[in-house]
Amino acid sequence: MNLAYFVAPLAVSGISAALAALISITDRIVNNYGEVTIDVNSGSKKLEVNGGANLLVTLAESGIFVPSACGGRGSCGECKVKVNSDVGPHLPTEIPYLDKDQIQNNVRLSCQVKLKTDIGIEIPEYLFKIKQYTGTVERIRDVTHDIKEVYFKLDDGQTVDFRAGQYGQIEVPPYDKVKDRTQRAYSMSSVPSDTNHVEFLVRLVPGGIVTTYVHDRLKEGEKMKVIAPFGEFYVRETDATMICVAGGSGMAPFKSIFYDFIEKDKMKDRDIWYFFGARTKKDLFYLDELEKMQNEHERFHFVAALSEPQPEDEWEGETGLITEVLGRYLKEEISQEKPKEGYLCGSPGMLDACMAVMREHGMTEDKIYFDKFA
Amino acid sequence: MAPAIHPISLFFASIFTSNILLANFLGMCSFIAISKDSKSSNGLGLAVVVVLTITTALNWVVLNYVLVPLDLVYLRFIVFIIVIASVVQMLEMIIDRVSQTLYLSLGIFLPLITVNCAILGVSLFMEIRQYSFIQSAIYGFGSGLGWWLAIMALSAIRKKTEKSKVHAGLQGAGLTFITIGFMAMAFIGFAGLLQVQ
Numbered sequence: 001m002n003l004a005y006f007v008a009p010l011a012v013s014g015i016s017a018a019l020a021a022l023i024s025i026t027d028r029i030v031n032n033y034g035e036v037t038i039d040v041n042s043g044s045k046k047l048e049v050n051g052g053a054n055l056l057v058t059l060a061e062s063g064i065f066v067p068s069a070c071g072g073r074g075s076c077g078e079c080k081v082k083v084n085s086d087v088g089p090h091l092p093t094e095i096p097y098l099d100k101d102q103i104q105n106n107v108r109l110s111c112q113v114k115l116k117t118d119i120g121i122e123i124p125e126y127l128f129k130i131k132q133y134t135g136t137v138e139r140i141r142d143v144t145h146d147i148k149e150v151y152f153k154l155d156d157g158q159t160v161d162f163r164a165g166q167y168g169q170i171e172v173p174p175y176d177k178v179k180d181r182t183q184r185a186y187s188m189s190s191v192p193s194d195t196n197h198v199e200f201l202v203r204l205v206p207g208g209i210v211t212t213y214v215h216d217r218l219k220e221g222e223k224m225k226v227i228a229p230f231g232e233f234y235v236r237e238t239d240a241t242m243i244c245v246a247g248g249s250g251m252a253p254f255k256s257i258f259y260d261f262i263e264k265d266k267m268k269d270r271d272i273w274y275f276f277g278a279r280t281k282k283d284l285f286y287l288d289e290l291e292k293m294q295n296e297h298e299r300f301h302f303v304a305a306l307s308e309p310q311p312e313d314e315w316e317g318e319t320g321l322i323t324e325v326l327g328r329y330l331k332e333e334i335s336q337e338k339p340k341e342g343y344l345c346g347s348p349g350m351l352d353a354c355m356a357v358m359r360e361h362g363m364t365e366d367k368i369y370f371d372k373f374a
Numbered sequence: 375m376a377p378a379i380h381p382i383s384l385f386f387a388s389i390f391t392s393n394i395l396l397a398n399f400l401g402m403c404s405f406i407a408i409s410k411d412s413k414s415s416n417g418l419g420l421a422v423v424v425v426l427t428i429t430t431a432l433n434w435v436v437l438n439y440v441l442v443p444l445d446l447v448y449l450r451f452i453v454f455i456i457v458i459a460s461v462v463q464m465l466e467m468i469i470d471r472v473s474q475t476l477y478l479s480l481g482i483f484l485p486l487i488t489v490n491c492a493i494l495g496v497s498l499f500m501e502i503r504q505y506s507f508i509q510s511a512i513y514g515f516g517s518g519l520g521w522w523l524a525i526m527a528l529s530a531i532r533k534k535t536e537k538s539k540v541h542a543g544l545q546g547a548g549l550t551f552i553t554i555g556f557m558a559m560a561f562i563g564f565a566g567l568l569q570v571q
Contacts, residue, residue: 011446015436015453019460026464030471088474114470 039120040064042084045128055081055110055121065130065227066123072111081110084120126229129161133226135198140220143285146204147249148215151190151197152226159195160228162188164260165235165253165343167371168198168228172213184210187345187371188228189252191259198226203249233345233371235261240339240367241271245326245354250345251276251286253371257343258293258300267297273334276304277322277350281313303329323353330361342368376506384509387568388516394492395524396558397565398499401492405525406550408483415529417479418486419522423515425465425487426496429458430514433497434507447501454497462488492521527557 033051038058040047047062056072056079059065070076077097083106090098094109113119135152143149154160162168169183190199205211218224235242235257244254254274261267278284290302305325309315318325334340342358344351351370358368379387394400401422408418433454441447466484470477487493496517500510531553540549 007444008446008449011440011444012449012452012456015440016456019456023460023463026467030467089478091478 033116036115037118038062038115039084039118041122041125042120049115051115051117053115055108055113055115055119057111058115059110063131064123064127065132066110066127067230068111070111074109074112077109079110080107081113082106082122083108083113084122085118087113087116087119129229130227131158131160133158133160133198133228134223135226137218137220137222137224138197140214140218143201145282146215147285148202148204149189149199150202150214150218151199152224154196154198154226155223157196160198161195162192162229163234164192164256165233166229166231167233167253168200168226168230170200170210170214171225171227172210175213175217178209182209183227184208185230185371186249187231187233187252187256189255191256191263193260193263198228199252201249201252201255231371233343233369235343236341236369238339238341239270240341241334242273242343243326243330243334243340243358243363244272244274244343245277245322245346245350246275246344247277247322247346247350248283250347250350253345254343255286262293262297267300270299271335271338272300273329274300274302275322275326275329276302277325277346278304278306279308280306280310281315321353322350323357326354327357327361330357340367342370344368344370376504376509379509381508381512383568385512385516388513389520389523390561391564391568393520393524393561394496394517395521396554396561398495399558400495401490401521404486404490405521405528406547406554409525409529409532409550412526412529412533414483415525416522418483419525421480421483421487422490422492422521423518424480425458425462425484426493426518426521427511427515428465429454429461429493430496430500430517431507431511432461433457434500434505434510437501438507450498450501451494454494458493458497459488492517524557524561528553531557 031052035048036051038047038049038055039045047059047064049058049062054072056066056068066079066081068076068079070078072079074093080097080102087108090103090108091112094112095103097109098107110121134155136155137150138153139149139151141149165187167185167187169185171181171183172178173181186200186202188198189201190197202211202214204215233253244257246254258267258272258274261272274290276284276290284304284306287304290304294300294302303318303325305318305320305322306313306315307319307321309319340363342354342363344354346354355365355368359365388394392398395402395405404418408414436453436457437447437450441450441453446453462484466477469480469484496514500513505513528550532550535549535553544552
């Protein structure tokens, strides 16, 4: 055997190994910033962490989940955090995502800020409540031909603290051709008082990574990661008439909101109109529950509308697009005098169309609430 | 055998008469792309000086103490690139730690330099011309300065031509190429004074 064959590969790998060792030694020495303190919201929380990594990752390791869609690559601009101490000028990678005021106030992308010294930051209080949970599927069932109701029990007796209407992210492990873990946002349909469970309604989207997984693979007893709660979609504490519009799995936040109202005995306090749009009768669900709710609570009104009722549906309710039905009710059935608030959940197209109808009938945009994710 | 050129002559030759950009036309991509903005040109030029000086010297050591004894000189391309990439990686970490100002002016350019052909070119010339260690280090440093000088000169000229009336078909890259051509001629005008071999 001629040893000369091995000289070249050995030499190249030897050189590479030596350089790699040098790099990691440099990393150890140079990137070791020791322990630094993160002062969150001027003293409301103090975190002792190891420096060297970026702020987004370090906060996540300490259990504070700043929203980030790109996972820290600096391409989504979601992870903005106001920094009160000096961490150097803005990087060229941050500038495109910040407006003038934000730059003035030293708002930074937390994924681009490297922790070198003690730092003071300001983040919205609700971020403290966001946690990562592991849930076990306790029950999974079809509510329509393409919507599944998934009921998770949170492991280790953990509890979640959320407002009815907020959403959570469920994380699906890699499967088939999907190489990465994938997160998608779904509104929680369980009531907040059920603190050690969360429920989601997941509609099958053809080709959707998470929806396909939930529909084809997820079984009772399986575990899944859930990060919650997120979002600004919850009922404002006024006595304005609530105009709620949903389609498909957009039912989820309203299920949570209405049952929460019933539990807290708030159904008698304000008028609620709930419009639910579907194509045919097989797309409708929870009808019995909602009709029962309507019978028991005088000020709660439920209107289901089918856009393409089939002859075999024997449908006697409203027909037409949900926007047409909504327009008709706003004009004829719902009191014109009382102030109104809009609550929307559904596809982006439906949201835009409903907003237009609501504006047409004198509702202002700052009183129309929704979470846009689809 | 190392050529008999005096290190000081080599230093000036590598800046002017055999400017790596304008005589050898290496490192053109970033030269043309970055010279639009003089501040960035300055940052990139500075980064090239630092990286060239260090990598040329380091590659000389690797070449003469590892590749030549093992008769593996044909692997120089791969090995030089690995050395350059690692040095850039380490430099980035060190500069980040030592000076925030320098990091901000070099920061995003350092990784770009790994694939700059001027860097590899200088290491290969160093090998072809069989320079001694001192000569290599000086040649690397001089070439870096030459590159810096050239990109600053071009960005200054472009600042002027930006405001001048230029035929539509020649605006932007077209005029830049012509400018570079003239600059190359001007620099080669020094060639009679000094020759690098």
